[in-house]
Amino acid sequence: MNEVCKNYDKVKNPISKLQGKPKIAYFSMEIGIDEHIPTYSGGLGILAGDTIKSCADLNVPLVGITLLSEKGYFYQKLDKEGNQRELPINFSVSNFLKLLPTRTIIKIEDRDVFLRSWLYQYRGINGYLIPVFFLDSNINENDSRDRNLTKYLYGGDNKYRLAQEIILGIGGVRMLKNLGYTTIDKYHMNEGHAALGTLELYKEFNNVEKVREQCVFTTHTPVAAGHDQFDILEAKHMIGDLLPESIIEEIKFEDKLNMTRLALFFSHYINGVAKKHKEISQQMFPGYSIQSITNGVHASTWVSKPFQNLFDEHISGWHSDPYMLRSAFSINKNEIWKKHLDAKKILIDFVNDRYNVGMNYNDFTIGFARRQTEYKRPELLISDPERLKEIAKNVGPIQIIYSGKAHPNDETGKKSIKKIFDTMKSINDSIKITFIHNYNMTIGKIITAGVDLWLNTPRRPMEASGTSGMKAAHNGVPQFGTLDGWWIEGCIENITGWSIGPEKTEDDKSDDEIDKNDLYNKLETWIIPKFYNDRDNWIRTMRSCIAINASFFNTNRMVQQYVLNAYFI
Numbered sequence: 142m143n144e145v146c147k148n149y150d151k152v153k154n155p156i157s158k159l160q161g162k163p164k165i166a167y168f169s170m171e172i173g174i175d176e177h178i179p180t181y182s183g184g185l186g187i188l189a190g191d192t193i194k195s196c197a198d199l200n201v202p203l204v205g206i207t208l209l210s211e212k213g214y215f216y217q218k219l220d221k222e223g224n225q226r227e228l229p230i231n232f233s234v235s236n237f238l239k240l241l242p243t244r245t246i247i248k249i250e251d252r253d254v255f256l257r258s259w260l261y262q263y264r265g266i267n268g269y270l271i272p273v274f275f276l277d278s279n280i281n282e283n284d285s286r287d288r289n290l291t292k293y294l295y296g297g298d299n300k301y302r303l304a305q306e307i308i309l310g311i312g313g314v315r316m317l318k319n320l321g322y323t324t325i326d327k328y329h330m331n332e333g334h335a336a337l338g339t340l341e342l343y344k345e346f347n348n349v350e351k352v353r354e355q356c357v358f359t360t361h362t363p364v365a366a367g368h369d370q371f372d373i374l375e376a377k378h379m380i381g382d383l384l385p386e387s388i389i390e391e392i393k394f395e396d397k398l399n400m401t402r403l404a405l406f407f408s409h410y411i412n413g414v415a416k417k418h419k420e421i422s423q424q425m426f427p428g429y430s431i432q433s434i435t436n437g438v439h440a441s442t443w444v445s446k447p448f449q450n451l452f453d454e455h456i457s458g459w460h461s462d463p464y465m466l467r468s469a470f471s472i473n474k475n476e477i478w479k480k481h482l483d484a485k486k487i488l489i490d491f492v493n494d495r496y497n498v499g500m501n502y503n504d505f506t507i508g509f510a511r512r513q514t515e516y517k518r519p520e521l522l523i524s525d526p527e528r529l530k531e532i533a534k535n536v537g538p539i540q541i542i543y544s545g546k547a548h549p550n551d552e553t554g555k556k557s558i559k560k561i562f563d564t565m566k567s568i569n570d571s572i573k574i575t576f577i578h579n580y581n582m583t584i585g586k587i588i589t590a591g592v593d594l595w596l597n598t599p600r601r602p603m604e605a606s607g608t609s610g611m612k613a614a615h616n617g618v619p620q621f622g623t624l625d626g627w628w629i630e631g632c633i634e635n636i637t638g639w640s641i642g643p644e645k646t647e648d649d650k651s652d653d654e655i656d657k658n659d660l661y662n663k664l665e666t667w668i669i670p671k672f673y674n675d676r677d678n679w680i681r682t683m684r685s686c687i688a689i690n691a692s693f694f695n696t697n698r699m700v701q702q703y704v705l706n707a708y709f710i
């Protein structure tokens with residue numbers, strides 16, 4: 142970056158004056174900050190990583206804290222039928238993280254459990270460093286049960302999960318103290334997993350209001366069943382004295398210790414991750430005032446190489462101020478198309494090399510990659526293969542690229558993968574489908590940049606925000622999606638993409654049949670004809686995705702909202 146840009150950033154950035162000792166501790170069960178550090182499972186962790194990157198770019202005095210998850214989430218193997226096998230990820234921790242000598246101690250079921258931490262430092266665009274601490278219980282002195290506790294992200298049973306939450310919340314607060322962080326006065330819980338940290342603060346202050354002043358909570362789950370909860374007797378047994386009766390009375394729900402309610406009770410600022418999600422959360426928790434800050438993605442991370450070059454040439458300064466991407470409107474359409482073809486070639490070469498599928502550089506390519514789970518409806522696009530074949534015959538060739546893991550206990554998600562494999566074989570002569578195994582950040586980057594259309598079909602209102610469509614927008618790839626989560630805010634019909642299904646229904650729920658028909662109709666009459674026969678207007682849409690959506694749905698904007706609304710009030 143040149144000198145002019147650097148100075149421009151300093152003047153422009155209102156947050157730089159806050160530089161100094163860390164004031165905010167950001168807690169997240171998963172953090173995906175580097176594609177080679179597999180300590181994340183999906184959207185929540187990537188969001189945490191992107192948040193930390195933008196804090197570093199904006200000089201926001203924050204530290205991150207998470208679990209080591211030494212064996213990651215899992216490595217996904219798929220056989221020829223699409224059966225998923227889960228293997229531990231082999232990850233050489235010391236390649237990426239530095240072991241620190243500081244330790245802390247917590248109690249789980251009355252046993253002393255020692256914790257240590259590993260350090261990762263992320264350097265922002267102006268050199269500002271944000272430390273991230275990965276808590277680790279794999280220490281000789283610990284009981285063998287406890288040595289396993291920071292190995293598997295979202296693995297094990299309820300008890301294993303509660304132990305992990307004790308480590309993250311209580312262990313996290315204690316570790317920060319032991320590491321010498323004395324200036325922290327905001328604790329941001331990214332989802333309810335870290336909620337037990339509030340009990341450690343409560344022990345310190347013995348005053349609910351004082352704890353509240355310091356706590357910020359972001360909820361991510363629009364379905365009641367998705368919130369972590371634990372049997373109260375078991376929780377008392379595991380957590381011990383730190384869990385006072387008076388607090389249990391305040392927060393218990395359906396006779397369970399509910400982590401979302403614990404976090405809500407102790408926070409002065411609570412937010413959902415999109416405007417719609419705020420409304421849903423407000424209905425779920427009427428006793429609390431819930432705000433919204435819509436998610437974003439870290440622009441420099443998710444813009445592919447070809448588009449990085451294009452933006453560097455035309456929009457210098459976009460790395461530190463992604464709002465400048467609005468001037469993508471002035472970039473020549475042919476240049477955008479050329480860069481898109483470069484990004485598409487990287488994807489098509491990747492799938493052809495790996496899977497020998499003979500995909501074509503010029504064919505209309507649809508991407509669907511995310512957690513394979515029922516509410517996201519991975520099968521909606523292929524639910525009527527005959528119809529899909531018909532469309533391809535009428536308006537032009539279609540190829541489809543899928544990727545995504547199903548949680549080890551999610552049988553429905555696993556069935557979806559098998560269904561995709563079955564369909565892949567049965568319509569292979571007219572539509573090529575590939576399923577890329579082991580979806581992760583690296584693959585996410587290649588797919589979101591390389592397809593022509595990003596498909597997102599969550600069943601409303603279950604998608605809190607969603608972020609993969611934002612990554613696509615950063616690469617000029619329009620989204621075709623259900624009006625849920627961020628897409629309600631991001632979709633301008635035919636300008637930044639297209640909607641699937643109605644905006645609102647009486648019960649505000651998605652109807653598979655209606656959505657499926659709308660999906661096929663729009664592909665056939667609007668989207669694919671525009672791609673093949675009206676290329677100029679197609680590229681105009683691509684350009685609008687960058688100018689209108691990437692310029693807004695990025696974590697720089699998001700972090701500035703957290704600073705103004707959540708951290709410093």
Ligand SMILES: *Cc1c(COP(=O)(O)O)cnc(C)c1O
Nearest residue numbers: 183184511581582585607608609
């Ligand atoms: C962005 C991302 C996600 C989140 O995708 P959604 O479609 O928003 O659910 C999940 N996994 C990976 C690897 C990602 O990069």
